[in-house]
Amino acid sequence: MYVVVAELSIIPLGKDVSISKYVRAALEALKSANVKHEQGAMSTTIEAKNLDELFSVVKMAHEAVFRMGAKRVVTTVKIDDRRDKTLSIASKLGAIR
Numbered sequence: 001m002y003v004v005v006a007e008l009s010i011i012p013l014g015k016d017v018s019i020s021k022y023v024r025a026a027l028e029a030l031k032s033a034n035v036k037h038e039q040g041a042m043s044t045t046i047e048a049k050n051l052d053e054l055f056s057v058v059k060m061a062h063e064a065v066f067r068m069g070a071k072r073v074v075t076t077v078k079i080d081d082r083r084d085k086t087l088s089i090a091s092k093l094g095a096i097r
Contacts, residue, residue, distance in 0.1 A: 004054050005087055007078040009043040010061055012070030025068045026061040033057040038089055045089050051081065 012022045027044065030037045035057050036047040048054035054077075062075045080087065 002083055003087055004048045004051055005080045005089060005092060006046045006048065006054055006058075007043050007076075008037075008046055008058060008061065009076045010065055011074045011076075012065050012068070013072040013074060014070070022065045022068050022070060025064040029060040029064040030057060033060055036089065047089055051079075054079070 008026075010022070010026050012019055027037075027039060030044065030046065033056070035053065038045045046054065046057065048057065058075065058077055062073055065073045080092070
């Protein structure tokens with residue numbers, strides 16, 4: 001099964017210095033979308049079935065931050081879409097251990 005692995009970072013601008021409540025809202029959106037994701041200190045890694053699912057959940061997380069009251073949101077997505085072999089968060093980590 002081929003999946004898309006992506007790194008997601010969402011930053012609200014123009015509100016509070018602390019952004020943890022916005023990060024929590026974005027993570028809750030990912031949980032509600034039922035996609036595999038792993039939170040890191042600076043970004044979140046997502047596994048999606050395809051690009052359509054990935055972009056859909058990124059949009060959900062992005063919009064969740066606006067619903068928290070952010071007036072401006074910067075979202076960065078880095079995508080690893082490998083189609084010659086199975087890809088996952090675990091396989092990527094296993095390759096470097």
